[in-house]
Amino acid sequence: MAEFPFIRSDFPGAPFLMPSREFKPPEERTSPVTFFVLGLIMVAFTFWTVWDETFTRRPWKAIQKQFNAYEQGLAEKQLAEARQKSSARLAEIDKRIAGLAKNLAGDAELMRLTQGLDKQKIGTFEKAQEFGFAKAVYDQAFFEYQEAIRQGHDTTRERRHVEEARKELNRLQPIADKAEAALAEAEARVAAKRKTLTDLERERRDAGKDIGDLERRLAAIRARTYDVRQAVFREYDRNNFNEPTMRVDRCQTCHLAIDRAGFEKAPQPFRSHPQAGLYLNKHDPAAVGCTSCHGGQGTAITSVGKAHGYVEFWEDPLLKGPETQTKCRACHAQVFNIPGAPHLSRGISLVRELGCFGCHNIPATQDLRKAGPDLTRIQEKVQPGWLVSWIKRPRDYNPRTKMPFFSIGDQEALDLATFIWGAGQRKAPAEKPEGLNDPALIQQGKELFESAGCLGCHIRNEADLKLGEPVKGVDGRPLVYRNRDFGPSLGKVAQKVQPDWLIRWLKNPKAYWHETSMPSLRLSDAEAKAIAAHLLSLAPADPKAASAKLGGQAAYERGKKLVAKRGCFGCHAIPGTENLSKIGPDLSAFATKKKFELSFGNVVDIPKTWEAWTFAKIKNPKIYQTEREELLMPNFDLSDPEATAIRTLLRSMIPHSAPPSALAKMDDRQRRIEAGRRMIEKYNCVGCHVVENWGGDLLRRYPDPAQGPPLLNGEGAKVQPDWFFKFLRNVVILRPWLKVRMPSFQMPEEDAAALVDYFAALDDKLRPYVHFDRAAVPPAAAVAGKDLFQKAECLSCHGEFPPPQGQEPPTAPNLRFAKERLRPDWVLDWIRNPNRLQPGTKMPTFFPNAGLKVPVLKGARGEREGELWTYALDAAADPELQENQIVGLIIGGRTHVAKVKKVEGRKVTLTGLGDLGRTIGKAEIENHGDPIDPEVLGGDAYKQIEVLRDYLMLEEKFAPPAKAPAPRAQTPPARPRG
Incomplete structure (x- = not known):
């Protein structure tokens, strides 16, 4: 029975089959409830789909609607203000228009002229139409004539038709022209009658222009459709x-x-x-x-x-906050100080300055040397005991140091010092200089230190951080971001260095370390000893440091392993580590790190984001260290803004840049400027000088700027490239009376060339050669120049040093370098107006008002004087001219030299001009200035400036004038200026 579960087993006998259900075909079946529920679901789903597609998935439509409403509100407000502002004026104009229109409506003469104009229009149209038909006939006849020629047919009949059509056209031409002229005359009469009304209507349109524009803007806003903009x-x-x-x-x-x-x-x-x-x-x-x-x-x-x-x-x-600047590097990777990206630019400078590239592979740092000093000859330089304490806690010695804190113990510090000391070698024998405690010598060294320029890179104490007032004109953006002291603080140098090394170092830094940034100040032995005595007196020396004992061979071996582990060789040259690789990870694509690739260690209170992880790592490099994972990155004691700046730079580290079409294109001038700025950073030029309206920290220490380093704004337009290159390679003393010294950097040729190109590019002087044709200077011009040179008493400031007995010392550079040093065109501009090139200069203005220009409103030709003419001019401002003064009249870029005959307010009469036409339109009067001597060169100050320049470019040795007055120079023949 188990095989037939459908057979009932509760009846004896034959098995009994259960009756089956009544079969109904599918088309006769019905499920109203099921289909009703499914229908409701489908309707609801359809409504939801439409809603989701229209509203939920298109929120931008609501945003565009809000923007349209916002802009419409702005436009309506502006329209209301414009109507309120113009309502009174428009009402007045409308009233005048209505009154004038009413008067003109009853003007019989205007009605007659208007009717005549209408008739004339009809007549002119008929004449023009008749002429047009005749021209069409002529064109057809001419075409048939040309076609007959091309077909080789007899053209007699066609030629006759052309002649007949031409005669008819010639007959109708003057008739049509006469009708057109009559129409123009009729229109002019009507226009003259309606001129006042026409002018008012134009004034009304102009007054309501803003209203019309706003109304059209509102109409456009209301007509906008919603669309995706991509x-x-x-x-x-x-x-x-x-x-x-x-x-x-x-x-x-x-x-x-x-x-x-x-x-x-x-x-x-x-x-x-x-x-x-x-x-x-x-x-x-x-x-x-x-x-x-x-x-x-x-x-x-x-x-x-x-x-x-x-x-x-x-x-x-x-990106948010400072990180919005990170993408700038994708297109501007060649620029270190990017305008509009201060956080990124500071991050770049910090990484370059602190030497992060010593352990990590970082793009755009290949041009830099190791950030720390060479330790090859450290046995000559430091005290062994100081070395141990320095390695352990650098900031105990110098709180402003770039050297980071490695979090190492006493034994590790001793082991490291043992290896570094043992790996080094001594080339110079040890000496014990005498007399360093002499108070007079210490005072002399103090004066030398403070006057020679050492404070441009170094400080001794907190007092040295206090500068004077900012230099006038220094208002540009930072040329180079300086985050740490360029040179180390020298307040405790007695605890660090050996006295004999310090004297040798001050004399010739590159003899100890050829890559050092420390220049030579060309000190004598006595001067170097005096400065060393002063520096060694600033803090007491530690007697135990010199005699401290370092570890033995075992400590040496442990130290060697520690150097390789800690990466000391990334910043310092250490013998035996030349072939070791950087210990830090490659950062060239660090921005692409995923958060699951970053180890947070056991830290739980930092958000699991790239930004949070990176910031915390920079601030405290060991924050993610665990008992099983040792982190080696040292602590640079960075402030929050500095850590943010470095994070901004790291956020820009992506494996590929923008497409070539988007990269910032740098022309030759921009490339020279960028390369030069790296030299400015390398040599700390802005520590002393003002460059591109930035820097001049040392200059701020001088109450009298004339006694400090010169401003270098405009230096490229001033000096000749050849001289400048030689000067940078071998400094020449230009102002021997100054106590501050231009250092000798002994810079490589490529660095000097980069600086020369940089300053030249800043002033658009890209041609590397300057030529002055000395042979073309007439002898009489040189004589006149010498005469003016002596009358101006130039040697009273530009004299020899030391000065002759009884004379004041010079206050300006010796002019014997002028012909090789200065650009001839710059000399012209300098003599003409020195204060314009260098505001606040002590150079006097010998030619007042030279170069001042006044626009001319109009002018007219006056009387004839021989072959020349006078012209009466109306100036746009007070011309500040005097009678008999030489000026230039500039018309269309061409200068005509003239003499002032008369000045009455703004009316100027010039004489000595050629025929420039009956009237003069747009022009300028250029004041040549007041001459030194009105009898020389006809009193033309520009010519006097030129011969002065010529004399400076020719003279080999400048001498004061003789006691007896020299005969006056004759006027040399004129020649083109410049």
Whole structure:
């Protein structure tokens, strides 16, 4: 029975089969409840689908609607203000128009003229039409004539038709022209009658122009449709096979006013881009997009979070705060100080300054030497006991040091010092200089230290950090970000160095370390000893440091392993470590690290983000260390802004840059400037000088700037490249009376050439050669120049040093270097107006008002004087001219030399001009200035300036004038200036 479960077993006998259900075909079956429920679900799902597609998945439509309402509100407000502002004026104009129109409506003469004009229009139209028909007939006849010629037919009949048509055309031509002239005359009469009304209507249109523009703007806003705004860019992204892929940006779908002015105070996302002049003028969103600079998920428009890239595993979320500057390096990798990116620029300078590249592979640091000093000859330099304490806690000796804290114990410090000391060698024998405690010698050294320029790079104590007032004109952006002292603090140098080494170092730093940035100040033995005595007197020496015993061979071996482990060789040259590799990870693609690739150790109170991990790591490198994982990165004691700056730089470390089409193009001038700025950083030029309106810290210590280092603004336009190159390689004393000294850097030729090119490029002087044709200077010009030179008493300031007995010492450079040092064209500009080239200079102005220009409104030809003419001119401002003064009249870029005949207020009469026409339009009067001697060269100050320059370029040795007055020089023949 088990085989037949459908057979009932409770009846005896034959098995009994259960009756089956009644079979119904599917088409006769019905399930109303099921289908009703399914129908309700389908209807609800359909409504939800439409709602989700229309509203939930398209929030940008609501944003565009809000923007339209916002802009419409602004426009309506502006329209109301414009109407209120113009209402009174428009009402007055409308009233005048209505009154005038009413008067003209009853003007019988105007009605007659208007009727005549209408008739004339009809008549002119008929005449023009008749002439047009005749021209069409002529054109057809001429075409048939040309066709007959091409077909080789007899052209007699066609030629006759052409002649007949031409005669008819010639007959109708004057008739049509006469009708046109009559029509123009009739229109002119009507226009003259209606001129006042026409002018009022034009005035009304002008007065209501803003209103009309706003009304049209409102109409355009109301007519807008909602749409997705996107831009597509090539090669900004790459796939796993390093192939370029397309990038789509839809950011402006919501940020509708990002490239429009007038929305600077609007709420986000309707606000204009900040500093649009700096960013958008050179970074068109249509060309480079938004995500290429700001990050985010450019294709996403279904939610703000997705659009900004705040979704899991999206590798490039929207950048905020200082990190917005990170993408600048993608296109501007060649620039270290990027305008508009101070955090990134400071991060670059910190990494270069602190020597992070010693342990890590970091792009754009290949041009730098090791950040720390060479330890090859350390036995000559430091006290062995000091070395141990320095390695253990560097900031105990110098709180401002670049040397980081390694968190090592006493034994490790001793082992490291033992190896470094033992690996080094001594080349110079030890000496014991005598007399370093002499108070007079110490005082002499103090004066030398403070006057020679040492404070441009070093400090001794906190008092040395106090500078004077900022140098006038230093208002530019930082040329070089300086985060630590360029040179070490010298307040405790007595505890560190051996006295004999210090004297040798001051005399010739490169004899000890050829890569040092420390220049030579060309000190004598006595001067070097005096400065050393002063520095050694600043703090008491530690007698135990010199006699301290280091470890033995076992400590040496342990120290060798520690040097390799800690990476000391990354910053210092240590014998025996030349072939060791960097110990830190490659940072060239650090920005692509995922958060699951970053070890947070046992730290639980730091957000699990790249930004938080990196900031904490920079601030406290051992924060993620565990009992099983030792971290070796030392602590640089960075401030929060410094850590943020370095993090900003690290955020820019991506494996590929922007496409070639987007990279910043640097021309030859820009490349020279950028290369020169690296030299400025390398040699700390701004520690003493003002360059590009920046720097001059040493100059701020001088109450009288004339006694400090000179400003180098405009140096490229001033000095000749050949002389400048030689000067940088071998310094020549230009101002021997100054106590501050230009150091001798003994810089390589390529560095000197880079600096010469840099200063020349700053002033657009890209040609490397300067030529002055001395043979072309007439002898009489040289004589006149010498005469003026003596009358101006130039040698009273530019004299010899030391001065002859009874004379004051010079206060300006010796002029015997002028012909080799200065550019001839610069000398002209300098003599003409020295204060314009160097504000505040002590150089007097010998030619007042030279170069001042006054626009001329109009002028007319006056009387004839022989072959020349006078011209009466109306100046636009007070010309500040005097009678008989020589001036230049500039017309169309050409200068005509003339003499002032009369000045009455702004009316100037010039004489000595050629025929320039009956009237003069746009022109300028250029004042040649007051001459030194009105009898020399006709009193033309420009000619006097020129011969003075010629004399400076020719003279070998300048001498004061003889006691007897020399005969006056004759006027040399004129020649072109410059």
